[in-house]
Amino acid sequence: MTPRRLLASSQDIALFDDAATRRIEQRAAAGRPEHALMARAGVGLLRLARAIAPHARSAWIAAGPGNNGGDGLVLATWLQRAGMAVGVTLVGHAGRTLPPDAAWALAEARAAGVTLREDLPDAATRARIDLGIDALLGFGQKRAPEGALADAIAALNGLRGPVMSVDAPTGLSTATGAKLGDAVVRATHTLALLTAKPGLFTGAGREACGEIWFDDLDVHPADDEPASAWLTGAGTAAKRLPRRGQVANKGTFGDVHVAGGAAGMVGASLLAAHAASLAGAGRVLVHAHSSDKGGVLPVDVRHPELMLRPVAELQQAIRDNRKATVVAGCGGGDDVASELPGGLSNAHRLVLDADALNAIARDAGLRAQLRARGARGLPTILTPHPLEAARLLASTAAEVQADRLAAARRLAADTGAVVVLKGSGTLVATPHGRVAVNPSGDARLATAGTGDVLAGWIAGLWSAQPATDAVVDLAFDVARAAAWIHGRACDFTAGARLPLVAGELAAHMARAAHSLAD
Numbered sequence: 001m002t003p004r005r006l007l008a009s010s011q012d013i014a015l016f017d018d019a020a021t022r023r024i025e026q027r028a029a030a031g032r033p034e035h036a037l038m039a040r041a042g043v044g045l046l047r048l049a050r051a052i053a054p055h056a057r058s059a060w061i062a063a064g065p066g067n068n069g070g071d072g073l074v075l076a077t078w079l080q081r082a083g084m085a086v087g088v089t090l091v092g093h094a095g096r097t098l099p100p101d102a103a104w105a106l107a108e109a110r111a112a113g114v115t116l117r118e119d120l121p122d123a124a125t126r127a128r129i130d131l132g133i134d135a136l137l138g139f140g141q142k143r144a145p146e147g148a149l150a151d152a153i154a155a156l157n158g159l160r161g162p163v164m165s166v167d168a169p170t171g172l173s174t175a176t177g178a179k180l181g182d183a184v185v186r187a188t189h190t191l192a193l194l195t196a197k198p199g200l201f202t203g204a205g206r207e208a209c210g211e212i213w214f215d216d217l218d219v220h221p222a223d224d225e226p227a228s229a230w231l232t233g234a235g236t237a238a239k240r241l242p243r244r245g246q247v248a249n250k251g252t253f254g255d256v257h258v259a260g261g262a263a264g265m266v267g268a269s270l271l272a273a274h275a276a277s278l279a280g281a282g283r284v285l286v287h288a289h290s291s292d293k294g295g296v297l298p299v300d301v302r303h304p305e306l307m308l309r310p311v312a313e314l315q316q317a318i319r320d321n322r323k324a325t326v327v328a329g330c331g332g333g334d335d336v337a338s339e340l341p342g343g344l345s346n347a348h349r350l351v352l353d354a355d356a357l358n359a360i361a362r363d364a365g366l367r368a369q370l371r372a373r374g375a376r377g378l379p380t381i382l383t384p385h386p387l388e389a390a391r392l393l394a395s396t397a398a399e400v401q402a403d404r405l406a407a408a409r410r411l412a413a414d415t416g417a418v419v420v421l422k423g424s425g426t427l428v429a430t431p432h433g434r435v436a437v438n439p440s441g442d443a444r445l446a447t448a449g450t451g452d453v454l455a456g457w458i459a460g461l462w463s464a465q466p467a468t469d470a471v472v473d474l475a476f477d478v479a480r481a482a483a484w485i486h487g488r489a490c491d492f493t494a495g496a497r498l499p500l501v502a503g504e505l506a507a508h509m510a511r512a513a514h515s516l517a518d
């Protein structure tokens with residue numbers, strides 16, 4: 001297989017953590033001639049280097065003391081043979097015995113006449129480099145790069161041309177997507193080798209990697225090596241688009257009740273409600289708390305299909321309609337807490353966002369009720385951003401971000417809910433530990449209210465799905481489909497730099513969904 005881009009995949013992509021990657025590597029190496037895997041990695045690297053810098057005449061390779069450096073040295077040999085001016089800086093080699101593959105790669109580079117040195121190129125030389133290669137450290141990094149490694153990272157980050165990271169940007173945890181310290185390579189391209197690793201796609205991963213490419217080195221993990229997580233493909237989002245059969249009526253697609261919208265935050269509940277209606281719900285009813293405090297909205301004139309109802313009607317409505325989907329907390333303020341005991345007991349399908357999550361974090365009774373829902377087979381989807389997740393986990397946002405996958409898994413296991421941990425590389429986790437990483441979207445979504453739109457879209461999409469025995473699987477699928485479409489909306493905006501205003505987001509999401517259906 002030649003290197004391919006992963007973010008636009010139609011299939012889900014299996015992601016493997018460091019321990020699984022190590023096992024896959026060992027099995028693959030055992031069945032091949034010596035150094036074959038590293039030689040093959042060099043071919044993939046050469047192909048991508050040619051593709052990203054077809055006219056490059058000079059390359060600088062920073063090669064570390066392990067097999068990642070070995071991969072870089074194989075590439076150096078190929079580039080040298082192709083007539084390019086190649087310089088290699090060996091970083092951290094002094095006093096270390098190289099692993100056998102890397103020692104072989106170093107000998108090959110030497111034999112090919114590659115210039116090998118231990119110091120960094122000076123500023124004048126760096127200014128002439130057309131392509132930088134980060135082959136310092138690869139998967140399994142656990143410590144912050146320091147000293148000569150940190151200096152080499154700074155030199156790579158100062159280059160004017162493209163920088164390709166071999167397997168992973170140095171300084172990034174491939175397991176978690178967290179920065180290991182201050183020094184992190186900021187690549188324009190990263191070629192994941194052998195396996196795609198979760199840390200490339202979440203947390204600081206996307207920013208450090210640039211464009212993410214993948215070469216499996218013609219190794220196909222055995223069936224006994226399950227994926228650690230999955231990168232969501234377009235096909236998963238397409239599969240959950242509601243089917244609108246010829247004889248369907250609005251009842252087929254269910255009611256969504258939106259509870260939230262305290263004074264000054266009514267917009268949040270309307271954003272969620274509009275998204276729910278565009279995503280597929282049959283009817284959407286908004287129970288905004290501010291309505292009960294004199295700020296009654298007679299109609300949302302931009303979206304007159306929404307039914308604006310008093311909060312006092314919510315509990316009766318969800319007792320009467322045992323199939324209703326409830327989304328609570330968007331713009332909720334403190335008032336939403338009073339609706340939670342009833343919502344947790346009676347809502348058929350429940351999405352909890354923002355202040356509903358904060359209320360649950362404060363109240364052990366509500367937490368117990370949330371767990372009890374799961375045990376009764378009533379599904380819940382939580383949509384925390386990292387700080388909301390931290391409150392629920394009695395932790396800090398920094399700790400959540402330090403290992404997003406573990407935090408999402410723990411929160412799902414603790415609550416019995418499907419958890420959507422938002423942010424760059426949104427994660428969706430089930431109570432049994434399945435995790436999906438969302439590849440779509442970027443910081444154009446980092447504006448107020450976009451999370452309300454996501455929560456509403458999840459509710460609307462869920463409402464339109466037929467009942468199934470596999471309630472958790474359905475909730476997982478709906479959440480990752482909605483996250484995918486939410487991010488994909490970025491591709492339907494005019495520019496790359498200006499934000500996606502929340503009021504316009506749902507319409508862009510509808511366009512993204514239509515493009516899947518076509």
Ligand SMILES: NC(=O)C1=CN([C@@H]2O[C@H](COP(=O)(O)OP(=O)(O)OC[C@H]3O[C@@H](n4cnc5c(N)ncnc54)[C@H](O)[C@@H]3O)[C@@H](O)[C@H]2O)[C@@H](O)CC1
Nearest residue numbers: 037038041065066067068071137138139143144145167193
């Ligand atoms: N053996 C093979 O044939 C293959 C190797 N591959 C390459 O091998 C890489 C993994 O190689 P290694 O396991 O040798 O690991 P690395 O090359 O990532 O690390 C090398 C050494 O540096 C040490 N180290 C890690 N972080 C450090 C830090 N912050 N400061 C100082 N030292 C640090 C590690 O303990 C390790 O001993 C992959 O990322 C990939 O590039 C792949 O190409 C697949 C094939």
Ligand SMILES: Nc1ncnc2c1ncn2[C@@H]1O[C@H](COP(=O)(O)OP(=O)(O)O)[C@@H](O)[C@H]1O
Nearest residue numbers: 385422423424442443445446448449450451452
């Ligand atoms: N850098 C980013 N890349 C991708 N998605 C992002 C990024 N920043 C924010 N988002 C998305 O935007 C939404 C913001 O939601 P949230 O933080 O709840 O904001 P709000 O409460 O104002 O709606 C989430 O879905 C989040 O995943």
Ligand SMILES: [K+]
Nearest residue numbers: 134137166168
């Ligand atoms: K690297």
